[in-house]
Amino acid sequence: MNRGAIKDRIEELRRVIEEHNYRYYVLDQPVITDQEYDELMRELIELENRYPEFITPDSPTQRVGGAPLEAFETVRHDVPLLSLANAFGADELREFDRRIRQAVGGPVDYVVELKIDGVSVALTYENGLFVTGATRGDGYLGENITANLRTVPTVPLRIREKLPRLVVRGEGYMPKKAFEALNQEREKEGQPLFANPRNAAAGSLRQLDPRITARRSLQVFVYDLLAIEGEEPATHAEVLEFLERLGFAVNPHRKVCADIEEVIVYCEEWTERREELPYEIDGMVVKVNRREFHRILGNTAKSPRWAIAYKFPAQQAVTQVENIIVRVGRTGALTPTAVLKPVRLAGTTVTRATLHNEDMIREKDVRLGDMVVVQKAGDIIPEVVNVLKERRTGEEREFHMPEYCPECGARVVRLEGEAAARCSGGLACPAQVREGIIHFASRQAMNIEGLGPAVINQLLEKGLIRDPGDLYYLKYEELVKLERLGPQSAKNLLEAIEASKQNSLAQLIFALGIRHVGSRAARLLAENFASLDELAQASYEELTAIPEIGPKMAESIISFFREPRNQEVIGKLKRAGVNTRGDVNGNLQRPLAGKRFVLTGTLASMTRREAQEKIEALGGEVSSSVSRKTDYVVVGENPGSKYDRAKELGITILNEQDFLRMLETGL
Incomplete structure (x- = not known):
């Protein structure tokens, strides 16, 4: 064959293989045998090896994973990836519906979907090709895990329409069978087991070596349209159908409900049926169907007002209290924890449950050896519900809080009016020091990437640090000697510590x-x-x-x-050299103090998040909805209904140039 014919054959093989991938992984309707599929893939690999100039990023052969990365880059999301508010029963769903109908002035219909228990991801396509995949992160900034997401077979490398730009949101998850197989493999190798499929999926998607991710049998369901250059569907139900036509895996278990009572019936149906699925779900997601209403309802700082997560009632199980241990926190509070005989609960094996404090132990009369009912509050935190006293044998033993700290030996005290007993050792208590340093390095605090509990424990044990201040005097030669901290990790950690000096x-x-x-x-x-x-x-x-x-x-x-x-x-x-000064000094440098802003449309010079940060740095406040208390509405390109509402109320409207001038002058 001549080179033109070879290129045509390669492109034909890619098209055919991707079609079979779609039928196998998305539709679950294969039309050829595994052997026939393998033969097609083998031919494509051979041709690409002989003619590497014809390899393209969207080729099925590129799913196997490339060379390991040194670190993940940070990605700023075009649209914030918000979390959902929760409803824990039918009455809370009805209250959600009441607020929606009051806000839009009439009845609404809803789309109800399964809430996949996995990891939220954003996928970006340009001219039909997959270009970026990112974790949710804090909703505004995520990690670039494109190389890992390329290995997931349900993430199309090329969608079926050549749209200029498309951003979608989905959930990466690990099927139950794949999770069990992975843990069996890790157990044989003496590696720690993953607690549940969600943790396994999160760990797999954040591997620096994409080849490891490729072996983990991950899948992605796509469930939302974040941004598109082109005509948008009018309803969320049409969005899901549109995403299916583009070649995405969209969960088939969904329903358009005419009212909230129909929503409640569907949620209750899946409460009973959840164990039938080959993957874990932890609830249902209820969304207002008409996207026009999404813009009217808007968002809070954390959640969209037009959607809510219905959380399944906590699953319960019976097990035995084998021991009660006490953990000392950074404030010295002693928290008793029940060590349980392992029991399967809501998709995970539970071995511990918090008992909160001594009063709760007395109130529930929890004793060593008791048979107890445990549940996961919101399917997350294991807790002891009650004791099965009728099953006591007489061998159970009462628990008493220690008089002395189990970590440092200092006397344990309980101040009047407080529920918690506390270690009086203060900064002489190693547990309080350890937990304090873990807090110091955490994301919301100094955000020192790579300084987790395991590294902190080693630093303390080897006497390299005694308090957070010592972190800034660590040396490369000391770090590289730590277990599981190689040259590159040590270098990255020192850079993260240095960068934290500039924090606010x-x-x-x-x-x-x-x-x-x-x-x-x-x-x-x-x-x-x-x-x-x-x-x-x-x-x-x-x-x-x-x-x-x-x-x-x-x-x-x-x-x-x-x-x-x-x-x-x-x-x-x-x-x-850690920064100990603020950016402002009272209202003299806070010219926007007391002023309330609303942002609408797209700004050319900055993201909405950056605009909000600049307003807040000057003392202003940013709201998600326009009211008579709003002082300014900042309008970018393609503004929504907030612009019309501002004109109705006679509120001052700023275009981008006016807004930038205000930020510069404070006037």
Whole structure:
């Protein structure tokens, strides 16, 4: 054959193989045998090996996975990947429906889908070709896992229409049989087992070596259209049909319901049928069908108002309490945990359940050796529901909280009015130190990538660190000697520690772990004090003058900064060059304080998330809906109904140039 004929044969083989992949993985309707499929693939591989100039990224041969990556790049999502609010019963679904009908002024129909228990991903296509795949991350920033998603057979490398741009959202998951086989293989190799299929899918999609992902039998169901250049379907039901026509795997178990009572019946049906499926589900997703209403209803900061997750009632099982152990947290609180005889529950093997505190143990009368009913609250957190006292044999033993800390030996105290017993050892307690450093490095705090509990434990055990301040003085030669931390990982960790020096004052305040100070309180403190030094010198009156900073929090802040060990840690952080100053200094540098903004349409110079951050940095507030309390509506290209609502109410409308001028001048 001449080269033109060879190229044509390669393209024909690709088309035929992808069609058979679609029939096998998506439709579950194969029309050729495995042997015939293998012969087609073998011919394509041979031709591409002989003529590598004809290899393209969308070839089926490229699914096997390429060379390992050093790290994942960060991807900014075009459209935020929000999470869903939850409903735990029929009454909460009815209340959701009432709010929807009130907002849109009439009846609505819904689409109900299975809620796949997996990992949310965004897939981007340009001119019909798959170009980027990313994790959800925090909803705004995710990780680029394109190489791994290419190995998943239900992710089409080329869709069936050559659309200029398309972004869809889906759920990566691992079928039950694949999960069981993977754990059996890991058990033989002496590797730790995955707790459930969701964790296995998450771990598989975040492998730096795509060849490992390719062996994990992952699948993806696509369920939403995030962005498209072209005409959009009018309803969500039409979106799902459109995605199917493009060649995506869309879950077939879905229903358009005329009203909320029909929704409830369908949800209850799948509550009973969930075990029939070859994959795990943890609920149902209820969405308003008309996409026009999506724009009217809008979103909260975390969730769309037009959709809700119906969570299945907690599954229960009976097992035995083999032991009760006590864990010491970063604030010194002692949390008792029941060690259970392993029992299968909601798709996972449960071996532990929290008992919260001593009062709960007394209230439920939980004893060592008791037979108990356990459940997963929201299918996530195992808890003891009640004790089967009628099954007691007389050999059960009462549990008593220890008088001394199991970690450091300090006396355990329980302050008046508090449910938790606490270790009095403070920063001399290794458990509190360890948990405090884990918190310091966590994503919401200093966000030091690669500094997980296992590494922190090794650093503490080898005496390389005693507190968070010591992290900034670690050396490469010390890190490479740690178990499972090779040269590249050690280099990456040092770079992450160095990068964290530039974090905001709010992140640092939260990272310090001041009791009662969460991330929101940390942001409020950073907005009202120019530096950590200024906050450390703040009086009780200055602190309680800030809205949301109450007496208990103010006393905790003052106590924290008076502690000599905390002063020592802060001194280390300063000497290492960690940022301890804020970006603003009261309202003098917060010209937009008290102003409420609404964003609509697409801005050319920044994403909506970036615009929100800039407004908030200058003291303004961003809302998702237009009301009479709105001061400004910022309008980009293709604005939605918020623009019309702003004109109706006579609210000041800013185009992008006006908005940028305001950000620059504060006027």
